[in-house]
Amino acid sequence: MRSISLTSSSITQKIYRFANIEVDFLYFCIYSTFYLGNTLTEIAGEKAGIIKAGVPVVIGETTPETKVAFLTTSNRLDSEIIFAEKLDLPEIPSDLNGLYQHENKRTVLAAIQTLKKLNLVSVSEDDIYAGFSHVVETTGLLGRWQQLGVNPLVIADTAHNAHGLARVVAQIERQIYQKLHFVLGVVTDKDLSTILPLLPKNAQYYFCKPEGQRGLNAEILMNEAVKFGLSGSWHASVTDAFMAARENASAMDMIYIGGSTFVVAEIL
Secondary structure, X not given: OOOOOOOOOOOOHHHHOOOOOOOEEEOOOOOOHHHHOOOHHHHHHHHHHHOOOOOOEEEOOOOHHHHHHHHHHHHHOOXXXXXXXXXXXXXXXXXXXXXXXXXXXXXXXXXXXXXXXXXXXXXXXXXXXXXXXXXXXHHOOOOOOEEEEOOOEEEEXXXXXXXXXXXXXXXXXXXXXXXXXXXXXXXXXXXXXXXXXXXXXXXXXXXXXXXXXXXXXXXXHHHHHHOOOOEEEEOOXXXXXXXXXXXXXXXXXXXXXXXXXXXXXXXX
């Protein structure tokens, strides 16, 4: 038996119960260029390595470069490829509130649709709605546009690449607040030239270094951020940065914590 590979964050409990079935589900996302490559084509080529001969594969999102890599591998292995972004799928409410969950949910629905088509699972519409409504409770997933406080509004999110941070910044811009306080930390292999230009320039930044050898020095991060018009102060730890943000924020402000999964983990 081949195992299903579920890497999207929005997954119903019903799907979790079928751990050994003959479908592989690939949700493409860019992890670390340090491990996977320096270009989208290289990264997609590595990610396409999970495609197995004759086994259907579901792709969540593509770019022109990544789509070629996926098609090349699936054609070589004679594997049916399903692009979730091309399907007509319903919008289902979820307890995960990030704007980027729209694509995640479509990928999961495409996977369910594929499994049902192959008569490998029986999932009702009620199952799907129930699963999407209780993702956090069912899976214990944390750190995805997670609200940690009100007055001021405190949001933590593990988005750490350009694609994810662009979506997060768009959601920040939809919030109502007087001043934005941004607790930011990254790891050493992060290409800062791809993410710092995306961040709001009207925020007060609290630069910090996540624990562990991969954490980038907070002062170095601050000095790089200044080059992109971002201003603030650096702090010895994530906790110190968050405490400083809380001390400076008024009830009508917003505090955002992110830049790395490691940063969010230290707060949670």
